[in-house]
Amino acid sequence: MKKIFIFLVSWCFILSTLYSADIDFSGRIKLFSSVFLSKNLEGEYFAHEKGEFAFKRLETRLQLGGNLSDNISYSIRFDAFSQPDALFSSDTFPQSSILGTPTDAEPFETSLYEGYIKASDFLFKGLDLSVGKQRLQWGTADKVNVVDNLNPVDFANFFTFDPDYFAERRPQTALNLEYYLSEVAKLQFVWLLSRQHAPLPAGFRDMILSGSDVSQVYIDKDQPLVENTNLGIRFLTVLFNTDLALSYYKGNFHLPVLYGVSLKGAGGSDYYYKYPGKHVFGIELSGEIFSLGFWAEGAYVRPEKIKAFVDIPIVYGDQIQHIRQKYSLFEEGYFKYVLGFDYTLGVGNGIYLNAQYLHGFFDERDYSSEYEETFSYSSGMFFGEIENYVLARAEYKMLNQDLKIEFGGMVEFADDGTAVSFMPSLEYRVLDYLILQAGAFFVSGNEENTKFGLFKDDKLFFFTFKLNF
């Protein structure tokens, strides 16, 4: 990785010199630390003492960008970080902090976060092509984009409760064509060169294996064939001063779905996961009514028809044979949507309010009722059934926007309970280049039957230091 990095940096500098083009060089150093404010030795996800570090991570980011000619530009971003996915340890689950112990000091990793070349007016005027690993713009809602199935959500970092990683998405290797039909209309075609898989927290497999009757876990991934690549098409325009987009995506679920269990009696059970295919038809709107900003996204998801199974052993004579029971995995089709608005109250410097109603979190799907009964999948659990949320935040900026106070929260409405998550934070820009941030994450509500209620005893305080250059 180091060699690739040096090679690419050298390459950029050489090209820039050759083409006498200027080069942008920027980056960030960030230290994120969080501490548990409560004791929870029997938590389902975290086990910790009060005052124990939950997470300590140093991130560095290096960005290079430039123009090779008037119409061709490039952008590269490298991230180097201490165990990016190491929320769960690989040995004794659950263990909240890898870097908390001296024996695991400095396990740094590097990653090519983004790297692409963009050609404007490629082949003919109005056609832009970008090729490489890139963050694709898809959706108009604030972070919780139900139509965006191109950039998988970064679940590896989701449970750090670092606000920078809430609903953050990962760039994908893609070929992205954007054709501007007019000043206000665009047609976009994206070809993703592989199936897409959301990064999961390290130790996820161990967590599944820690189940009482699990002996083996098999995760099926499609072969890297051209027929198994994904694509998206999106048309954007402005109608009656409202931004409108229609989209279609053919691809796969980004998170694994349990579709089979083979019971083996005393020997435990084998669990089968896969990333089923799906088609998503999306619509997006954004605009304003009486100076109130609004946006809406709707996605009709049509999953691949898959039969889930349970293999049950029966004793037939002196032999054990299996009977396979089959069930439909998903409903034929279902909707996810988000409705949101924002407004600035004219109090002091202005209090910014932002609220969204979300039907269907990233990991949620509409399973068939027989599947739900057999596999005990319901609303109020990760990878469970679709439920509803209200996400809201209020921001107030002072001292020429150097100080930002934010109260963020989310209410989860599950079938049998409600949980409320709070994320207050304070951000201070000490200098143009230096930002300090402190905040907390805590949950109140039903612990048993909600997804985020599980973190009721995992109250966190976090502190972030960011240096931009």
Added chain:
Amino acid sequence: MKNRVLLGISLTMIFNLFIWGESGQDILKKVDERMVGTKAPKDVQTVMSMKIVTAQGREKIRELKAWSKNNLDKDDWRVMKFLSPPDVKNVGFLVLAEDQMYLYLPEFRRIRRIASHNKKESFMGSDFSYDDLGTAGFSTSYQAKLISEDDETWIIELERNPESDKPYKKIKMEVSKESELPVRMELYDNSGNLQKVAQEGNEKIGNYWISTRITMEDKKKNSHTVLEMKDIEVDQGLEDEIFTQRYLKRRVK
């Protein structure tokens, strides 16, 4: 009889003009003509330096590249792209109409539409609001009356039209007779309190008078921002495509 009446009205009008000179609304129209009318450049390209001085005396410098296009029959268009500091480099701001503004956030490769409630908000921590840097022109939103004049300036007072959503209820404007552009503005909030004071330095670039330096002082926060324009180019025939979301995403040189 009819001719006598018409003659009487005409004489009264001439007499009034002779006594009172131009009305406040006439002067405001002159200002608009210079800013967004036929006497304004068809388009402008410039590099702006924005110096923010906080109440505590701390200084922050931002650099922007800006393009604007004067549309006689509709709102003027503006694009601004940040050149520095590093954490906001390539952040872009596009104004197509009073209620159609977009912000490009390069970190997320995302264009976000900004609703007009944000117009009163500070633009990137400066003493300018989004509205201050948005579409120009006053006469459609304000009624003006002449307060006083001397050899060099007119002083007019602008009252916001009831249906307008402009952030300032009242503006006291000092207009240079030479450039026909504001040289000083007192901006009053909805409660009638003095909120900001803008001082403008105007220069003749080619055939046009242009504001090349604006100091915006926030009387409540006790801070001020100096916006200076350099490398000004006018009437370059800027293409319409510069004022699109597509261009907003492009890396600025």
